Every structure is written in C-alpha cells, then in structure tokens.
Amino acid sequence: MNYNAKMSISSPMPTTFLSVGHFCYDVAPTGYILGGxxxxSTLTARNLGHHARAVTAVGTDFDRENSLLEGIKTVYHESPETTIFDNQYDAKGRRQQFILGSARQLKGNDIPVEWRTSDIAYLCPIADEVSAEVVHCFSDETLIGATPQGWLRQWDASGRVEPKRWETAKDILPHVDILILSDEDLRSYPDELERYIGLTSIVVLTQGAQGATLFQNGTQLESAAYSVTEVDPTGAGDVFAAAFLINYYQSRSIKEALNFAHxxxxxxxxxVGTSCIPRLAQVISRLQT
Incomplete structure (x- = not known):
C-alpha cells in the first residue's frame, strides 16, 4: 500500500486534502448548479478547516469565480466541454441520468508535482475521467482514497447513462488505501463487492440512513448513521468520504472515522446541494450530544 502511517498526535494539524475529478454542472429547475x-469533497475539507485542493477539467462555460469554491486551490485544465448531468425522474420516482457534456480525461501529468505529497488524495471520478495512472503519482506518505461511481458509468450517443463493470479496478485498487462506495454503486453488479474487498485493504460500503459497513482483514464493522430529517441526499457520499479520510488520517481509528463521517x-x-455542508464547530457540537 502507498500509505505509511505516522505517529498519531494529540492535537491534529490541518491536512492537505486533494480531490481529483470533474467539477460539473447539474441541471436544476433554476438552471445549472455546482455538482461533482x-x-x-473539497468543500467538506475546507469547511472542516483543512487545506483543500482540486485538479479538474472544465470548459469555458464553467464559472471559475463561483463564490462557493472560495478558499479551494484549484488547477483547471482546459477542455472543450464541461461535464453536465441531467437527472430525470419518471412517475414512479425512478431516475434516469443523462450526460449532456463531458470534460477531458485527467492523467498523471495533470497533477502538479508539488501536490503529489498531499496528505490525502481522493480520486473521485463522475464520468470515467480519472486515468488509472493517476494512482501512481503520490508519495508513500499520502493516504489515497477513492470512490468508483464515475468508473461504473457509460453512456450512449444520446447521453443516456447506464452502469458498467469497473474494468480498471485491478489496476487501481491495489494502490488505493481506502475505497468508499454506496449500495447504489453495486446495484447492477452486487458480486463485484467481494472482488473489491480482495483488491484493497479497507472498503467502506455506505447504505444511506441504514449506516455503513467497513471491511478490513476479513472482518466487518457495522456503524449507524445519525437520525436526521433528510431533505436532499445529493453529494452526501462524497461528504462522508472526505470526512472519513480526514479523520482516519488524523486518528488512525476506523471506528472514530466512521462516527465522524456519519x-x-x-x-x-x-x-439542498452544498448548502448544509457543516463547519467543524457544528460537527463537534453534534458529536457531543
């Protein structure tokens, strides 16, 4: 594995948290809103008091001065298009996703040399945009996490998104320290979970309000989600992933990291959307109640 754990410290310092993946637009009734x-994940890291960085690719139509992204150091690679998703729902509430634009792939040489020693690197594709070679960019001290949803998507000429198997899992997962995925990611290919568990050391399966299950060294650890009134689950998996990676990097405790992430x-x-990603003081208050 890449990550060589250092000694835990009593007063954790802010980490450098790097996300690699597309910033995107999601189609909403009011127009385009920030997604991806x-x-x-970087908004989560920033709000929790960490140094947030992103490597992404966007088109000229993407608002790089969006105030929501203030404080996040971002390398924007130029692309003919910005990735855009349109989620459509039928009368029974079933979602069909369409991709209206797709920015270019992100490769190893797109990662700035000085960012390859980030404390945490989070590979988070949404449209199969993170090349397998990226996982080899980072130092031995970097904790590498990944969520696979973008590697599990394909789309036809009309943009209709359909599930696919993750062909590059065997090339990526042996070099990843922590894989975090949702039960929705496995809906089409539930048999893939065992393969993922066999390829990397820690796998966290999130199950929405039902909590999460962590797999490590042949054991399973169940953890409960916090009971709240859900308004919009969009992005919650990425918020969970960022929080888990940050806390695990600092505490070295899977139990503590799970509770913190929940x-x-x-x-x-x-x-709705990114509006309620919390600040650290809010989290500490809820943890203590």
Missing amino acids: SASY CVASFAVEG
Missing part, C-alpha cells in the same frame, strides 16, 4: 464529487454527512442531507 470533487466539489462536494456526523458530518448528517448535516449535508439536511439541505
């Missing part, structure tokens, strides 16, 4: 795992994610679902 890279945005949700707490942070519980705020995120209480509002």
Whole structure:
C-alpha cells in the first residue's frame, strides 16, 4: 500500500486534502448548479478547516469565480466541454441520468508535482475521467482514497447513462488505501463487492440512513448513521468520504472515522446541494450530544 502511517498526535494539524475529478454542472429547475464529487469533497475539507485542493477539467462555460469554491486551490485544465448531468425522474420516482457534456480525461501529468505529497488524495471520478495512472503519482506518505461511481458509468450517443463493470479496478485498487462506495454503486453488479474487498485493504460500503459497513482483514464493522430529517441526499457520499479520510488520517481509528463521517454527512442531507455542508464547530457540537 502507498500509505505509511505516522505517529498519531494529540492535537491534529490541518491536512492537505486533494480531490481529483470533474467539477460539473447539474441541471436544476433554476438552471445549472455546482455538482461533482470533487466539489462536494473539497468543500467538506475546507469547511472542516483543512487545506483543500482540486485538479479538474472544465470548459469555458464553467464559472471559475463561483463564490462557493472560495478558499479551494484549484488547477483547471482546459477542455472543450464541461461535464453536465441531467437527472430525470419518471412517475414512479425512478431516475434516469443523462450526460449532456463531458470534460477531458485527467492523467498523471495533470497533477502538479508539488501536490503529489498531499496528505490525502481522493480520486473521485463522475464520468470515467480519472486515468488509472493517476494512482501512481503520490508519495508513500499520502493516504489515497477513492470512490468508483464515475468508473461504473457509460453512456450512449444520446447521453443516456447506464452502469458498467469497473474494468480498471485491478489496476487501481491495489494502490488505493481506502475505497468508499454506496449500495447504489453495486446495484447492477452486487458480486463485484467481494472482488473489491480482495483488491484493497479497507472498503467502506455506505447504505444511506441504514449506516455503513467497513471491511478490513476479513472482518466487518457495522456503524449507524445519525437520525436526521433528510431533505436532499445529493453529494452526501462524497461528504462522508472526505470526512472519513480526514479523520482516519488524523486518528488512525476506523471506528472514530466512521462516527465522524456519519456526523458530518448528517448535516449535508439536511439541505439542498452544498448548502448544509457543516463547519467543524457544528460537527463537534453534534458529536457531543
């Protein structure tokens, strides 16, 4: 594995948290809104008091001065298009996703040399945009986490998104320290979970309000989600992932990291989009109640 754990410290210092993936637009009734795992995760890291960085690719139509992204150091690679998703729902509430634009792939040489020693690197594709070679960019001291949803998507000429198997899992997962995925990611290919568990040391399966299950060294650890009124679950998985990676990097405790991540994610679902990603003081208060 890449990550060589250092000694735990009593007063954790802010980490450098790097996300690699597309900032995107999601189609909403009012127009385009900011989306993408890279945005949700870096906003989480920033709000929790850490040094947030992102490597992404966007088109000229993307608002790089968006005030929501203030404080996040971002390397924007130029692309003919910005990644845009349109989620459509039928009368029974079933979602069909369409991709209206797709920015270019992100490769190893897109990662700035000085960022390759980040404390945490989070590979978070949404449209199969993170090349397998990126996982080899980082130092031995970097904790590498990943969420696979973008590696599990394909789309046809009309933009209709359909699930696919993760062909590059065997090339990526042996070099990843922590894989975090949702039960929705496994809906089409539930048999893939065992393969993922066999390829990397820690796998966290999130199950929404039902909590999460962590797999490590042949054992399973169940953890409960916080009971809150859910308004919008969009991005909650990325908020959870960022919080888990940060706390695990600092505490080296999977139990503490799970509880912390559930707490942070519980705020995120209480509002629409990125609006309720919490500050650290809010999280500490809820942890103590």
